[in-house]
Amino acid sequence: MALFKIKDIENFKLKKNLCLIDGVCTEDSIYFTTDTKVIVIFFCNKINYLTTDKSYSKITYDSDEKCFYATALNSKNLIYKLDLSFNELECIDICNTAEGPKVIKSLSYDKYNKCLVLSDYDYMFKLYINNMTLITLCRNEKFNPYSIYSIENLILSLSRNKNYFTLNITEKYRSLPVCKLPKNFRYKAIICAYNKKTEICINILAIDCKNIEHLITISIKLKDKPDCDDNCNTDNSECKCLKNRNAINNAIESIALIETALSHILNAEGEKLQKGISCANYVYELIELNNSIEKTITKVTNLEIQLSDKLSSLKELVNNPCFDECNDKCDDEHHCETNNDNEI
CATH class of the missing domain: 2.120.10.30 (TolB, C-terminal domain)
Structure with missing residues (x-):
């Protein structure tokens, strides 16, 4: 050092x-x-x-x-x-x-x-x-x-x-x-x-x-990542359990982003609905408001489908019988060594 x-x-x-x-x-x-x-x-x-x-x-x-x-x-x-x-x-x-x-x-x-x-x-x-x-x-x-x-x-x-x-x-x-x-x-x-x-x-x-x-x-x-052994269903020396772990992390982040998007959409449309009903004086205004609500429902439904799909895939990854076993075998190792750089 x-x-x-x-x-x-x-x-x-x-x-x-x-x-x-x-x-x-x-x-x-x-x-x-x-x-x-x-x-x-x-x-x-x-x-x-x-x-x-x-x-x-x-x-x-x-x-x-x-x-x-x-x-x-x-x-x-x-x-x-x-x-x-x-x-x-x-x-x-x-x-x-x-x-x-x-x-x-x-x-x-x-x-x-x-x-x-x-x-x-x-x-x-x-x-x-x-x-x-x-x-x-x-x-x-x-x-x-x-x-x-x-x-x-x-x-x-x-x-x-x-x-x-x-x-x-x-x-x-x-x-x-x-x-x-x-x-x-x-x-x-x-x-x-x-x-x-x-x-x-x-x-x-x-x-x-x-x-x-x-x-x-x-x-x-x-240090380089060690390869998993044969009991871990490896394919061409690639560790599938590490891929599963990365996939789980990515799925969690994606789910959190979708949940946040749903919350923002519902809050914004709720405020718009309240304001629209209180301010509407004519039938056509209510029809326009209804059309807007239907578009929002479609958008929310699509997001809910995505969320359901990601939750299902996350469940499959977590329930993988190899996942827990591989976590212990494929951990990265880091080593700290001294280094002599030039004076700053």
Whole structure:
């Protein structure tokens, strides 16, 4: 494991009493949130400070829309969408629902699935911003992560267990420990990560006993998936049980999206019906309203048929006698190894 002091912090020194909380990489800069209304920006070996309206805490970058999503220190149940100058574009409240997170401990933009990945004390979630669909990924249980980072189909996370820190990977709706981290640092957040096919390189913001900030770089080598044995109905060395597991995950997400669509349609048409009946003065207006309702019924019926089909296919996958046996035999293995990169 290689340790690197952040060169910019050494050369320019942060303003006094500034404490870095979280950070995120954009195409050309690194942005750090602090415990005050100040954002620290590293760009071209220079350090800049940006004063904001709020003290932002956890932060992530949407490279598709070129914007940030962040939580604030005094309101960790809200997500703020911000432009590159940290002007507030939107405020999202997803903690007021029974199935939503109670408090947002960490968030990361998932470019692969075009959504936000969130974590609270109990679960990880996916939030699709365009239709506000919230999907529960997995229960945190042992790890209770305080910093997460989404990269392709993996979620990296930091957690603390008693006297040591661990780096974990969540994949296919389950979490796996990767490695323990050295005890002589306090690990604040995963700043960035990138996939190099056979390994993932990760930069973690950490602080030592002298309160000096470091960017610790590690690499995780991903071991190839083992083939299932002959009792698992394999075909040309392809593991059908892993395909079943992926299919189940995809079916669950699809079902959740259909249920959300049904809810939106029924709510919207219910309001339209109430308003139409109260405002209609002529028979032809009621006929038009009836035609609209019939179209909605057809649309809802088609969605219900799709939902029924997906539930049936999901039941078949879950009842596959090989599925449980293969889950134990085909788990991915991850190994953490040190990596010596150039100084940042």
